[in-house]
Amino acid sequence: MQIEPNVLFFELALTFYFIATISGIVEIFRGKKNTSKVSLYLSIIGFVFHTVNIILRYIESGHIPVASMHEASSFFSWSILILFFIHEFKYKLGLLSSFIMPIVFLIMFSSSIFPREIKVLSPALQSYWFGIHVILAFLGDAAFAMACGIGVMYLIQERNVKSKHLSILFQKLPSLQTLDELNYHLITLGFPLLTLAMITGVIWANSAWGTYWRWDPKEVWSLITWIIYAIVLHLRLTVGWRGKKAAILSIIGFVFVIFTFFGVTLILKGKHVFM
Amino acid sequence: MNILIVGLNHKTAPIEVREKIAFAGPKLEEAINILKKSNTVKENIILSTCNRVEIYAGVSDMDSGIESIKDFLSEFHKVSRDLLDKSLYLHKGTEAIRHMYRVASSLDSMVVGEPQILGQLKDAYDTALKNKTTGVLLNKLMRKSVSVAKRIRTETRIAASAVSISFAAVELAKKIFGDLPSKSFMLLGAGEMAELAARNLINSGVKEVFITNRTIARAEELASEFHGKVVPFENFTNELLHTDIVICSTGAPHYILLKEQVHKTMKERKQKPMFIIDISVPRNIDPQINDLDNVYLYDVDSLQGIVDTNVQERAKEAEKAEQIVDEEIGSFLKWHASLAATPTVVALRNKAEEIRKAEFEKTVKKLGPMEEEKIRAIEYLTVSIVNKLIHPPTAALKSENNDKEAMLDVVRKLFQLDTEKGKDEET
Numbered sequence: 001m002q003i004e005p006n007v008l009f010f011e012l013a014l015t016f017y018f019i020a021t022i023s024g025i026v027e028i029f030r031g032k033k034n035t036s037k038v039s040l041y042l043s044i045i046g047f048v049f050h051t052v053n054i055i056l057r058y059i060e061s062g063h064i065p066v067a068s069m070h071e072a073s074s075f076f077s078w079s080i081l082i083l084f085f086i087h088e089f090k091y092k093l094g095l096l097s098s099f100i101m102p103i104v105f106l107i108m109f110s111s112s113i114f115p116r117e118i119k120v121l122s123p124a125l126q127s128y129w130f131g132i133h134v135i136l137a138f139l140g141d142a143a144f145a146m147a148c149g150i151g152v153m154y155l156i157q158e159r160n161v162k163s164k165h166l167s168i169l170f171q172k173l174p175s176l177q178t179l180d181e182l183n184y185h186l187i188t189l190g191f192p193l194l195t196l197a198m199i200t201g202v203i204w205a206n207s208a209w210g211t212y213w214r215w216d217p218k219e220v221w222s223l224i225t226w227i228i229y230a231i232v233l234h235l236r237l238t239v240g241w242r243g244k245k246a247a248i249l250s251i252i253g254f255v256f257v258i259f260t261f262f263g264v265t266l267i268l269k270g271k272h273v274f275m
Numbered sequence: 276m277n278i279l280i281v282g283l284n285h286k287t288a289p290i291e292v293r294e295k296i297a298f299a300g301p302k303l304e305e306a307i308n309i310l311k312k313s314n315t316v317k318e319n320i321i322l323s324t325c326n327r328v329e330i331y332a333g334v335s336d337m338d339s340g341i342e343s344i345k346d347f348l349s350e351f352h353k354v355s356r357d358l359l360d361k362s363l364y365l366h367k368g369t370e371a372i373r374h375m376y377r378v379a380s381s382l383d384s385m386v387v388g389e390p391q392i393l394g395q396l397k398d399a400y401d402t403a404l405k406n407k408t409t410g411v412l413l414n415k416l417m418r419k420s421v422s423v424a425k426r427i428r429t430e431t432r433i434a435a436s437a438v439s440i441s442f443a444a445v446e447l448a449k450k451i452f453g454d455l456p457s458k459s460f461m462l463l464g465a466g467e468m469a470e471l472a473a474r475n476l477i478n479s480g481v482k483e484v485f486i487t488n489r490t491i492a493r494a495e496e497l498a499s500e501f502h503g504k505v506v507p508f509e510n511f512t513n514e515l516l517h518t519d520i521v522i523c524s525t526g527a528p529h530y531i532l533l534k535e536q537v538h539k540t541m542k543e544r545k546q547k548p549m550f551i552i553d554i555s556v557p558r559n560i561d562p563q564i565n566d567l568d569n570v571y572l573y574d575v576d577s578l579q580g581i582v583d584t585n586v587q588e589r590a591k592e593a594e595k596a597e598q599i600v601d602e603e604i605g606s607f608l609k610w611h612a613s614l615a616a617t618p619t620v621v622a623l624r625n626k627a628e629e630i631r632k633a634e635f636e637k638t639v640k641k642l643g644p645m646e647e648e649k650i651r652a653i654e655y656l657t658v659s660i661v662n663k664l665i666h667p668p669t670a671a672l673k674s675e676n677n678d679k680e681a682m683l684d685v686v687r688k689l690f691q692l693d694t695e696k697g698k699d700e701e702t
Contacts, residue, residue, distance in 0.1 A: 161451060162565065164577040166584070171435060175453035176548065240545030243569045 006060070007116065009053035010074065014108050016046030017077075021105040024098035028169065035172055039097040040088060043104070047081050050108075054078060060118055063126070066134045067119045069265060073111035075134075076261065077104045079142035083186075087146065091182070094172045099149040107145075110262065129204035137197035141257050143190030144229070147183050148254035151247035154179040158244050180243055183250055184236065191229045198222060221260040228253045276317055276412055276680055277337055280366040280374055281344045282329030285385050288362035295354055296362075298323040303399075307408045310347060315339045318410040320403040320417065322378075324395050326385055331375065333412040337367055372416065372607050376600045379420035380427040381434070388434040388589050393424050411681045415610065423603045430599065431592040436585040440578045441472040443585070444552050445479050448520055451550050451571055459483035461518045462501070463511060464525030465493060469554050472522050477501060485518060487511040489525070515540045519547070524554040532560045538567055552578070613693065614683045620669045622692045631661045 020042035027039060054075065057065035065071040084100045087093070121130075153173055160170040173179075201219075206212045213219060232249045235241035241249070283296060298306050298321055310319045310330070318333035330348075334340025345363070349356050366374040377383045381392050400417045403409045409417070428434060437443040452458050460481050462473050465488060477484065484503030488494035494505045506514045512532070515521070525531060532551075541549070548569045553560040558574055565572040613619065635657045639650060668686060672679070687693055 157450070161447065161571050164573065164580060166436075166581055170450060173450075175450045177451065177453040181453075240542075240547070242546050243548065245568065 006053050006056035009049045009056065010112070010116075013046045013050035013053060014105075014112055016042050016049065017101065017105040017108050020046060020097065021101040024095075024101045028095065028098050028172075035094040039101060043081065043097060043101055044085070047078070047085070050074070050078055050081070057118060061121075063121055064131050064134060065118075066138075067121050068114065068117075069262075070111050070114035070116050072134075073107050073114070073261070076138055076141060077107040077111065079138040080104050080107070080145045083139070083142045083146050087182070091174075091178070093174045093178070093182075095153065095169075096149070099153050100146065103145050103149055127204055127208060129200055129207065133197055133200040133204055136193050136200060140190045140193030140197055141261065143186045143193065144250070144254050144257050147186040147190065147250040150179055150183050150186065151250040154183060154247040155244065158247070176243065180246065183246055184242070187229060187232060187250060187253075191226075191233060194222075194226055194229065198226060217264045218260065221256070221264050225253065225256045225260050228256055276333045276335055277340075277368055278371040278375075278412065278416065279332045279334045279337060279340050279344070280329055280371045281332070281341065281348075281363055282322075282327060283362045283364065284327035284329075284383070287364055292358065292362050293325070293328065296328045296348065296352055297325075298328065303402060304406055306347075306351060307403055307406055309351070310344070311406070311408045313343050313347070315343050318413045319408050320399055320413055322396055322399040324392070327378075327383075329378070331371075331413060331416070333410060341365060369604060369608065372604050373600060375416055375420050376423045376603060377597075380424040380596060380600070382427075382593055382596055382600070386438055387593055388438070390434055393421065397421065410678075411614075411684045412611075416607065419603070419607055423600065426603075427596045427599050431595045433589055433592040433596055435592075436588065438582055438585050438589060440468060440554075440575070440582055441475045443578050443581045444472045444522070444573070445475045447571070447573065447581075448476065448550055449479070451548055452519065454480075456480035456482055458519040459485065459517055460520035460522065461485040461487065461506070461511070461514065462497065462503070463487055463521060463523040463531075463559075464489075464527075464555065465497060466524035466554065469522050469524035470497070472552065472554070473501060476520065476522075481520065483517075485511075485514055487514075512536050512540070515549075516543055519549060521549065521551045522554065523552065523559050525559050527555070527559050528557060530559060530561045532564070534561050534563045534567070537561075537564050537570060541567060541570060554578075613687060614680050616672045616679070616683065619683050619686060619692065620672055623665060623669060623672075623686065623690055626690060626692060627661045627665050631657045 020039045023036075023042060024039035027036060030036075054065055057071065061067065064075070066075045080100065081104055084096070084104070088096055154176065156169060157173045157176055157179060160166055160173075161176065201222075202212045205214070228249075232241075232246065232253060235249075236246055283293065285293070288296070303321055303323060307319055307321050310316050310321075310332075315334050315336050316332045317335055320331040322329045322331070330344055332340060332344060345356065345359055348354070348363075349359055374383070379393055379396050381388050381390070384392055396417075400409070403413070437446045448455060448458075455476070458481055460473070460476055460483070462469060462484070473484075484498075484501050485506045486494050486498040486501065486503040487506040487508050488497065489508050491505070491507075494508075497503065498505045515537070523532070537549070537551075546569045548571070551560060551564065551570065551572045553572065553574045556575060560572060560574075562572065562574065564570055635654055638653065639645070672683060672686065
């Protein structure tokens with residue numbers, strides 16, 4: 001049997017993400033002062049293969065490859081990596097990769113479970129809005145994924161300082177303020193992206209089906225996710241829910257993102273788009 | 276030539292003795308130049324810090340080397356030989372190499388892992404280089420020591436964490452706030468440890484400083500020292516609104532800051548984090564304050580706990596470092612042994628003979644069948660050329676000579692006698 005090139009590149013990317021995740025986790029427990037960059041380099045290699053996979057699928061299908069659960073979750077983890085690299089090179093935070101790569105790998109792994117054949121887009125989806133809508137939605141979700149990983153880092157570092165028992169991680173993790181600011185920055189990035197994604201989605205729904213909003217489960221859960229992040233931002237700006245509370249909220253928010261993404265499609269079986 | 280270290284440090288001599296033996300400023304250059312003129316001390320470097328004075332020397336004879344260095348010290352500083360004999364330690368040969376490595380990598384320091392000593396050692400070496408008091412032996416030893424120290428720094432966590440209360444406080448502040456220059460801090464009360472911590476914070480960049488004290492005169496005194504603003508003691512709680520770091524050390528017998536007050540302040544601050552250090556005994560700040568979100572309260576015991584853990588960790592790391600020192604001594608000894616005349620002469624001869632033989636055989640092969648007599652003649656020719664060529668260098672190496680070790684080093688490099696053993700590992 002001949003392996004299709006795009007499948008080969010997908011498997012390569014998945015493998016490298018796996019090794020990057022393992023070496024990232026090892027790095028957390030390694031008693032060295034300097035954080036090694038192995039996990040980051042492995043994830044970059046994986047990302048290159050992943051990008052080739054996405055380009056090949058794009059060429060073959062003629063549209064952004066997000067038309068099936070397999071493609072959508074693969075594209076989701078790819079978007080997280082883009083944000084991860086930007087933040088890694090801009091802020092050079094110790095151990096960021098150890099907390100982001102597990103998320104990337106798990107989403108990529110779930111992508112590998114879904115059927116991989118290339119689907120033909122239904123005419124309703126062949127719209128100008130389709131591309132804009134999904135790119136905005138995925139970048140927004142990627143920002144929330146990053147906020148979640150950084151929220152976990154915050155909680156660990158906060159535990160370190162509060163408990164007055166400083167582990168090796170105390171040295172390696174960034175300062176609380178840095179983590180808190182980044183968490184805030186990512187949510188202020190993700191929220192408008194999600195808002196725009198919903199607006200473009202509504203416009204597109206109208207042009208495709210003639211109604212703006214149909215209370216389909218995906219729409220409802222997206223709205224719930226949107227409301228949660230709206231509350232996170234509101235509480236932060238008015239009563240100062242920062243630090244620990246903001247970190248916990250950003251983790252909860254991401255659980256909703258994941259449920260909206262996988263849960264709604266698999267459990268609630270909405271009519272929404274691709275599947 | 277052999278390596279000798281004569282010195283004293285905080286373990287062998289009290290400050291009263293150390294300050295007598297110290298070489299301050301220009302005295303250091305004067306001293307190494309006097310030592311340079313000695314007949315037995317061929318090379319020398321002097322390190323003089325507040326915790327130690329050490330003379331690193333390359334001597335032609337150990338016993339007379341020790342004598343002349345002691346004589347020199349006693350004359351230069353006008354101290355009795357008795358006092359010197361009581362305080363000085365001696366390290367010879369292999370032990371001297373070990374000591375040098377341990378000093379450079381801060382294993383011999385009062386606070387193990389402190390970073391200044393390497394810089395001080397480099398300065399001492401620079402001064403020696405400028406005055407040309409070193410030679411091939413100490414140059415190699417010094418460069419090797421620096422690279423050993425660097426290796427230990429990267430391969431162990433010996434200098435990774437704070438080992439004093441005031442530094443532990445700064446380290447925590449950095450992990451809570453990230454950048455300190457944009458933060459403000461308040462010194463509540465006074466006291467040696469509190470002032471030390473305050474000074475460390477200011478050195479780390481904290482700019483805005485509030486000072487408050489029951490005695491207004493004392494507050495003003497401290498304010499001028501730290502370039503801070505005096506806040507009346509009665510309403511210091513109001514000022515907490517703009518304060519990120521508090522160091523508290525008053526003599527009050529009760530809590531002067533309660534949970535409700537901080538809770539209220541935190542609301543007004545919109546939960547901007549606060550780091551409170553309570554150095555006072557009895558404690559002046561309600562320990563329950565640590566339960567509030569975004570407030571981090573440390574008392575003397577919790578800071579001491581961190582310091583103790585760090586000290587233990589350093590001790591553990593120091594063991595790893597000693598192993599590295601052991602390994603590295605071997606490589607220095609190997610180099611030093613190669614500087615003896617006999618192995619160098621043998622190596623040189625072997626190398627020459629190897630080349631001669633190879634070239635001779637190649638030529639004979641090329642010329643084809645020939646009379647035995649002619650082959651002999653050619654061989655004789657090659658042998659005599661080689662012998663004539665290597666005779667002067669081997670003779671020079673065998674003779675007694677002042678720069679013998681430098682010469683050996685040069686010969687080994689010129690004729691590439693060490694190439695099979697790999698490159699020189701110094702960096």
